[in-house]
Structure formats: C-alpha cells, structure tokens
Amino acid sequence: MAGNKSIASHHEVRRLPVSFDRDGSEISVAVHTIKGSRPGPTLSVFGPQHGDEWFTVRALYEVVRDLIGEDLAGTVNIVPVSNPPALRDGTRVTQVSADEPDMNRAWGGSNTWIANQLTSVLTSEVVAGSDVLVDLHLGPWGSAFGAVCHGNDFADDALNARSRQLCHAFGYPVVGALNVTGAFPGPRSLAGFAGATLGIPTVLVEIGGGGFSEEVTTAWISTIVRGVRNLAIAMGILDGEPVLPQRVLTYTTTRRVNPRIGGLLIPARSGRQLGDEVRAGELLGTVVCPQTYVERERLTSPCDGWLLYTAVSYLLRPGDWAFGVIDADGAHWSTHE
Incomplete structure (x- = not known):
C-alpha cells in the first residue's frame, strides 16, 4: 500500500477484542497505527459508528494509503470501522x-450493551492516548452531507x-459551530464525551454519501484525504x-427537511450541489406513493x-435523510482563519 513513498513510518494493524455475540462469533475492532520515526502528537480517526454510513470505510482506505510511508513526527491511528456489528x-x-443502541450516544457509560463495550474498549485503547480526534459521519445510501463541525459549548474556553x-x-469551506454537549449530538457522543470528560478536541467530518456518481464520490474522498493531511500538518505530524x-x-x-411520510423521493432539481444557495419556500423534493405515484x-x-444535506431519488421511510438547510440567520462568510 505504500506505493513509491520512502518507508519512514511503521504500519501496524491490531485487533481489539470486545466481546462474543450470542452465536459465538467474536466482536472486535481493527485499528491501523502508523507510527513515525520521530516523537510527536497522536491523531486518531474514527470510521462509522453507524453501520449504514459505510462510505466512510472507502474514504479511510485512501487515508491509510496516503499516510503509509510518510515521514511522520508522531502517530496516526485509524479505526476504519468503529462499530463492526452495525x-x-x-x-x-x-x-x-x-437501552443505548446508538453507539454515538453511548460513550462514557457503564452498561454492558454492545455499543457500551465498543466505546469502553476504544476509549482505553485509542481515545485516551490521543491529542486530537476525527469522527467521520457520512450520509447513508442515497443521501449526502457537506460540513465539518466542532464543539463550541465546552466549559473550557481554550478547548472551544x-x-x-x-x-x-481541516480545510473544508463549510464549518459548523455546535453545542455538542448541550444539544446535538450530546454529551455522550464521541465529541461530547472526549471534550467534556477528557479535554480532547474532536473534528466532526460529515462529507459525502453513498449512491452518487463516481466523479462526485472521488471528489469527496479526495477532500477527506486532504483534510486529514491538513490536520496532520497543523499538528506538526507532517511537514x-x-x-x-x-x-x-x-x-x-x-x-432538517426530512419526510414525515414514506415513499419515493423525487428531487425537485437534478444536479443540485451541496452548498448551493436556497430560498425559503423553495421546493427541494416531493415524496410520492411508490405504487400509485400520488403525491404525499x-x-x-x-x-x-445553503444546502447542507441532499439526496438522490430513492425509497425512504418517515424521518429518513432527504435535505437539510443551513439557516442564513447567524451564518456568515469569512476569509480562512
């Protein structure tokens, strides 16, 4: 996987044992560790906590390929699949x-459900030894997101x-400043827990989704690879x-503009891009009955x-991802910090 790069770093893949399921199969999590030849900080990148966000796995495959063989000052951990059962x-x-089925709402707990055990093992083996975390969440099949977010409501102003x-x-042109402990995704999300409990900052990456063209998909993956590299540069891991x-x-x-009624989603306009400007009342899509084609x-x-989530035409259930809009009230454009 190293390509033509000089081998200046050590790549190791290890499996963290978590538990056994009722059929006797082992539950474990694989971690790629790319350790540089020089001391430095640790960046840890986490793939899907939600099992329907599988596109992340492909993106992290390319991140691993990009970093192997680089001359690192420090360590990069990559967890391609944070939640193998899902x-x-x-x-x-x-x-x-x-009681706590969503892994990204189960960090820091003491219960023994699978999600709790996954978060417990990853906390002790990866999170606790990290200086910065990246938590990737991409749209499931048929929908796509386009933002990078950070916590803005920690008690420690320096952490904010x-x-x-x-x-x-990270270098993405859309940045969300979120109340991660007081609102969404909450104090027991990875970002909320790592920040409030351990004092570790997290970059929440929500870029891309499944079911789109290869050209668009490739661009999203390149953006994620470049973003992780940008973070490594900012931390002093990479020159x-x-x-x-x-x-x-x-x-x-x-x-969020998600349906209350299930059916076939028909986008109002083809080729709509993440970040496109939209107006109040503008039609984004229509849900029709898949049998009668009656509009529902x-x-x-x-x-x-501006458009934050978008979707292709697909069959959805009530509440499934369709569209999302950044409210212009409180949003602003600026030159890069």
Missing part, C-alpha cells in the same frame, strides 16, 4: 434490544478555541503547507440559506 447488519444502531482552530485547519479554501461559511443553526408530501426549504 456495519455487518447495515443498520444505524447496534443492538435494537438495548482549539476545537474551532482544528476544524478550520508541508495545508491546502485551504479562500473563504469559509460558518454556521450555528441547521434545519412536498419538502420545501424552511428558510433562506
């Missing part, structure tokens, strides 16, 4: 019978500032100059702003 089942949640700095260093956008849209509020719901933008 990926196996293709589901967002880990264990439907559990560091989180914001790292988020901008070089980061690739940054000329201006950045920073937002605090988003509005019209999905319109609730405000002026």
Whole structure:
C-alpha cells in the first residue's frame, strides 16, 4: 500500500477484542497505527459508528494509503470501522434490544450493551492516548452531507478555541459551530464525551454519501484525504503547507427537511450541489406513493440559506435523510482563519 513513498513510518494493524455475540462469533475492532520515526502528537480517526454510513470505510482506505510511508513526527491511528456489528447488519444502531443502541450516544457509560463495550474498549485503547480526534459521519445510501463541525459549548474556553482552530485547519469551506454537549449530538457522543470528560478536541467530518456518481464520490474522498493531511500538518505530524479554501461559511443553526411520510423521493432539481444557495419556500423534493405515484408530501426549504444535506431519488421511510438547510440567520462568510 505504500506505493513509491520512502518507508519512514511503521504500519501496524491490531485487533481489539470486545466481546462474543450470542452465536459465538467474536466482536472486535481493527485499528491501523502508523507510527513515525520521530516523537510527536497522536491523531486518531474514527470510521462509522453507524453501520449504514459505510462510505466512510472507502474514504479511510485512501487515508491509510496516503499516510503509509510518510515521514511522520508522531502517530496516526485509524479505526476504519468503529462499530463492526452495525456495519455487518447495515443498520444505524447496534443492538435494537438495548437501552443505548446508538453507539454515538453511548460513550462514557457503564452498561454492558454492545455499543457500551465498543466505546469502553476504544476509549482505553485509542481515545485516551490521543491529542486530537476525527469522527467521520457520512450520509447513508442515497443521501449526502457537506460540513465539518466542532464543539463550541465546552466549559473550557481554550478547548472551544482549539476545537474551532482544528476544524478550520481541516480545510473544508463549510464549518459548523455546535453545542455538542448541550444539544446535538450530546454529551455522550464521541465529541461530547472526549471534550467534556477528557479535554480532547474532536473534528466532526460529515462529507459525502453513498449512491452518487463516481466523479462526485472521488471528489469527496479526495477532500477527506486532504483534510486529514491538513490536520496532520497543523499538528506538526507532517511537514508541508495545508491546502485551504479562500473563504469559509460558518454556521450555528441547521434545519432538517426530512419526510414525515414514506415513499419515493423525487428531487425537485437534478444536479443540485451541496452548498448551493436556497430560498425559503423553495421546493427541494416531493415524496410520492411508490405504487400509485400520488403525491404525499412536498419538502420545501424552511428558510433562506445553503444546502447542507441532499439526496438522490430513492425509497425512504418517515424521518429518513432527504435535505437539510443551513439557516442564513447567524451564518456568515469569512476569509480562512
């Protein structure tokens, strides 16, 4: 996998044992560790906690390929699949019978559901020894997201500032400043737990999704690879100059435009891009009955702003991902920090 790069770093893949399922199969998590020849900080990157966000696995394959053989000052850990049971089942949640089925709402707990055990092992073996975390969340099949976010409501102002700095260093032109402990995704998400409990900043990456053209997919993957490299440069793990956008849209509020009624989603306009400007009341898509083609719901933008989530035509259930809009109220463009 190293290509033509000089071998200046050591690549190791290890499996972290977690538990055994009821059929006797082992539950474990693989971790790629790329250790440099010189001492330095540790960056840890986490793939899907939600099993339907499988596109992340492909993106991290390219991240590993990009970093192997580089002359690193420090260490990069990459967890391609944070939640193997959910990926196996293709589901967002880990264990439907559990009180805490969503892994990204189960960090820091003491229960023994599968999600709790996964977070416990990853905390002790990866998170606790890290200086910076990257948590990747991409759209499941048929939908795509386009933002990089950071926590903005930690009690430690220095942690808020560091989180914001790292988020901008990733180099994506859309940045969300979120109340991760007080609102979404909450204090027991990876970002909320790592920041509030361990004082470790997290960059939340939500770029791309499955079911789109190869050209678009390749561009999203390249953006993620470049973003991880930018972070490594900002941390002093890699030498070089980061690739940054000329201006950045920073937002605090988003509005989901997901259906209340299931059916076939028909986007109102083909070729709509993430980040496109939209107006309040603009039609984004229509949900029709897949049998009669009777229109059941019209999905319109609730405000002026920019497209944060988008979707292709696919069969969806109530609440599934369709569209999302960055509210222009409180959002602003600026030159890159």
